[in-house]
Amino acid sequence: MKNKLLLLFCLFTVNLLYAQEATTISGTVTDANSGEPLIGVSILVKGTTTGTATDVSGQYQLSAPANGTLVFTYIGYTTLEQPVNSQNTINVSLAASASALNEVVVIGYGTASRRDLTGSIATVKGTEVADRPSANPIASIQGKVAGVQIVNNGRPGATPDVRIRGTNTIGNVQPLYVVDGILNDNINFVNPADIESMEILKDPSSLAIFGVRGANGVIVVTTRRAKTGQMQINFNSTVGVKNVVNRIALTDAAQFRELYDEQLVNQGNTPYDYTNWQGNTDWQDQIFQKGMLNYNNLSLASSTEKNRFYMGMGYTTEEGIIKYEKYQKITVNLNDELQVSKALKFGFTFNGYRAKLPQERSVGGALLAAPIAEPYNNEWGMYGTLPNFQRAQVWNPLVDIELRKNTAINYEYRAVGSIFGEVNFLKNFTFRTALFADYGFNQGRSYSPIITVYNPEIVNADPIDSLVRISSVSQNQNIYTKIQSDYLLTYKKAFGDHNLTALAGITSYYNSFEGVSSGRTQGSGDPIPNDPRFWYTQIGDVSSTTGSGNAWDRATLSFLFRTLYNFKNKYLLNASFRRDGSSAFPKNGGRWQNFGAVGAGWVMSEEDFMRGQTFLDYLKFKGSWGVLGNQNTGEDYRYPFYPTLSSANSGVFGNNIVPALEPEYLPDPNLHWETVRSWEVGAELATLNNRLSAELTYYNKLTKDILTTVPGIAGTRPGLGNLGEVSNKGLELSATWNDNIGNDWSYSISGNFTTIKNEVLSLVNSGYRIVQDPSRTEAGYPIGYFYGYTANGIYQTNEEIRLSPVNTLNEVKPGDIKFKDINGDNVIDENDRSMIGNPTPDFTYGASLNVKYKGFDFNTDLMGVYGNEIFRNFGRGTFAQFNYPTYRLDRWHGVGTSNWEPILSTGRANNYLISSYYIEDGSFFRIRNIQLGYNFNPELLSSIRVKSLRLYVNAQNAVTFKRNTGYTPEIGGSATSFGVDNGSYPVPAIYTVGVNVNF
């Protein structure tokens, strides 16, 4: 080192005399982080066109004036300008730039550098979700990633509805989750605080490697590992409160009486006697509460040269917004990696999880119960019934919430673990073998008490109604097992300008379920007490014992292959292939299926003709095409090809029961998994010194051979067949801007925008449709669209009825909804129905803003959807009388009083038909999250041996601008019936405060 310095000094003094002349400069360019030489770095003499590039050992040589400046540029690294200053050797180190281009991302069965990939992969860092008030990490992604639509569910511990790039199919549209390599469909056991990053894979070239499970998209979750360095202990805690901010406006007692009296007159019934019903109850007030939540996490990470160890523990309690709903969970995450020698590495991961599930409650009863009933009767000390016009169909909501509180004890346990071994041999080969196991146990027991309520209408006897006359208990246990083994061989080599990474492997997957349940009632004995100690099916009457069991299993064996190739980092080619064999189909049938994809990319910014410009730091064009598969047939068809005979329906003769066998369905002999053929093209760019990066992609997916169960015509029950095609296409645009203002301020703004156009191309045969009123699925329309009449005003007078097209569906009178004569034949009949709404949005968007100033940081996330419709289905039934939503106060009750709200009368069947009267706009905009935090100065903290301390306050779902009357505009559902509001559970606003400490 000393000699080098001496040499330089000499050269310097000598060269001083020749400052103006051109000199030959040489040197080495290395990576600032790893010290590795960088190949292909571009070096330009500033202001000239003289330039060169580094060779395979990172060395370069060029001629430049002694007072010139050399400009070093390399994709993924910050550009460096180095004045020559008459030196002959200039060695530089380039630092990886703030942009994500050089990042290593986790893809299926391995990792790769983002710039080598031709696909669309979005990364969400664990830090972005760790401090959000949601027990499920996926819920916090809402609005952050283009192409991913997340519909949240307000229940504590609930899993959100995730659709990646549209609704693919009619069955299960949930994406695949990969947690530290294990393929899974349920990630309740993952603690958001233990997550390092989540990668969302959306395009065919990334998904094809997942074969028969990749069609709906994949979310890869990587949990935290210790980083090289010392030991780090982290503690974070969040405390907060939840509140329902948007209530449904319902009538109070006085308004109810006004409307009900008018309705009875319209129906020609006798007026109602309210003597026993003098209450004025807001049932929503009765059942809602402010829920508290508290998350605590502690983690320990330690790493040395040879060993990396991480342990994280978390304890969460979260209440719901309905009384007595509480969710508690404990998670443990352990992982360790031991580098035995330079070539050999072993490791294991373990996730343990135990949760006490909340007793689910619904808001339905509170929306239907009449406000004129008192909730409780003090004289008799009991909850009251509802008036007789709804008594048989609706119970006092407090009966369920108070009398049945804490009567279901459900525990969920998961133990997910893996061990792996990795060996590097022959310089370029790596062989990795991993064995994963996931055991989930659910254990539950519940109690149904005797329920008596106060009924003021009983005369000549005690005014007590018995709703449930015998108490009963039930117990259930089940176990889900998943076992996976991977054997992967990777080859990585650079041949001059060619870089190749190839992967070949075998993976097997076994999935099984076994469940048992039993129950007993008190029988002829004493009532079973309301004390959890008694709630086992040992108590009660032996002769009343019921029980059942259920089991299924499935195995998959797959061969996979992938290459990532690039030439000079300029031309990229990714190809992957997978062959899956499944136990669900017979050997001679569709057991084996092949999937694959190919993707290509062109990094135009690496081309020679692009070297001169400084506008674009990075520009890549990419495209990919592939065939993916979906094996999710859901609960009903675990063995699609084996026609099972159900013994559920027995024959009865006198009092003798004889077992009966009945085919559940009739299988199609040519059954195979459905496939998604998709392609995308796009461009990624970074500009303005990597401060602005943007990505634009067009995607087009066609799902073929959809596995669909078609409801029978004429009482028949055909089974599963490959009978449909769905297409999804659209644009995704996302952009991020990072910048600093001076030394103290830094900010970033990012946004994403996705359009979705969904259409069912074919289903069974022309004209066939799946009808789940009000949703329909048929060829030529989007999945689950709403079909019905178009409401076109209200008939004001009989004269108007006479002059309008004849309504042949029902006899209409003034006050009824006038439907539009769509086909113009001057008659209103079933042919005047058309598409009245689409539950899939036209586009979704999100944005976030981060600002940092010294120790403060401020962050806000916004999101919205536009163009979808919601069908308001609560209270549409006529089988009983329900409470009225306040918009019914605008009802028609005379000429000119309303042209939208029909007359109050359950006898007017016309007004209860499916029509656009029930359609609401589902577009909404939400300030999803606002967070303000402060990082204490590390110098202040060092005295108490604390490395960093951050305090923050957070508000989630603070404000929602919506247009529907329900609690929330986010309404999920199945693939063919969603967006139907039956009084869905509210999504509350959550306010929290938290602290994050590192020791």
Place this chain on the structure above:
Amino acid sequence: MKNIFNIKPRVLLTALTFSLALSSCDDFLERKPLGQYTTEDLTSGSFESQVFAAYAGLRHSGISGLPYIAIHNIRSDDADKGSSVSDGIDAENIFDNFQYTKDFWLINNYWTGHYNLISLSNNVITAVEELNNPDQATLVNRAEAKFLRAYAYFNLVRTFGEVPKIDFRVTEQAQANVPKASVNDIYALIDADLQEAAAVLPISWDVRFPGRLTQSAAKALQAKTFLYRQNWGAALAAAQSVIGNTTSLSTPYDQIFTEAGENSPESIFEIQAVYTQTLTNLGVEYAQVQGVRGAGAWDLGWGWNTPNESLASAFETGDPRKDVTLLYSGQVNAPYNESVPPATAVVPRPYWNKKVYTNPSVRAATNSRFGQWLNVRVLRYGDVVLMAAEAANELGQTQDVLKYLEMVRSRARGGNAAILPPVTTTNKAELQEAIRHERRVELGMENERFFDLVRWGIAEQVFQAAGKTGYQARNRYLPIPQPEIDRSAGVLVQNPEY
């Protein structure tokens, strides 16, 4: 190069494990359903099990629940919708005022329930037809399935008129999408099915199977189908072969409809149900939907299908059958001596259907007030005797008419000679009146009346007189359910009268 020696064993090892893996991978991927049978597991004696599944189809709500009751009985002049005044106003408009709509849940369920039974029967029939040499027991199974299919089609053709005829096992959706067949075609199928059933079904079954279909059931149903087509000769022959040499009806009238009277000698075809504290999924809703609509211990059900004044006043003075058919509100009722709550303004029903009135001790024992255990009586001897009387009258065999009428009336009298004087007239028109009257009071609230009125051609006058003025000729048939027409995408066409 020096690595070659290291490669070989490694390669060999991987190749070995690979081949081992491949050979066991077949076993790894062979998995059959756990805890369930598949068709490969079936043995030859399995047709009986499939027939029992068809019997189970009779418990479908569309066949024995509210849809059946509404379509067969509420529509008649014997009964009204019932329940409270504001409950089911849309049903009241349809079934009491004949303002039919094309998409109503009760009618849709009726259609689905009957076609479900047809589908279950077709499965058996086709499976048996595929056999080379079926044994006698299997042929009997097929005959049972044919009866059930005929029964389902008989109900469908009476209710809707022209309906799709599906008489094969459906393996693909598209096969079931067929256009309507004519009424004659449906009856031809019914005749053929019942012909075989009558020939093959046994006279009686082992004690393990009370209520299982017998030859009498097939013949009784045959007689009824002939009656509906005014084929008097065939009807009389079939009915008489059921009656045989019997000269009196042995079961006392007030015991026919009790729990103790299930599967009595009077019964020819009964839909079986069982319900206990532990067995709760093999019941029917027949009693529940008609049970007294009260509060507390008197909440016996929804209270639909209540008898009206028209039926009450149809009984002759002192006719004991009135007290067996009508349960009176606001007084003590035999035989259990319970006091039924009085009618109120909200539930203004003076009468309830007593033929679904359950025994309170059975209610207590099963811990249910809703009578899910009560079998549905579909065909019984009283009905067959009256059918014979009607056919005989049309053929002018007056002595037989009087004999049959007397059989029914003497059982109803129960030994009390002061009431129900025997019918003596020989005038055909008067006898017709007497028979029609007897049918009404003997089979009151037994789901026969509406179709009787339609086939006698007197529906319009009777309804006008009874106050159900909404009835028009086209209302003899219901419109085909719109959801079925939608699902057929144009193949199924609506009844042109609608």
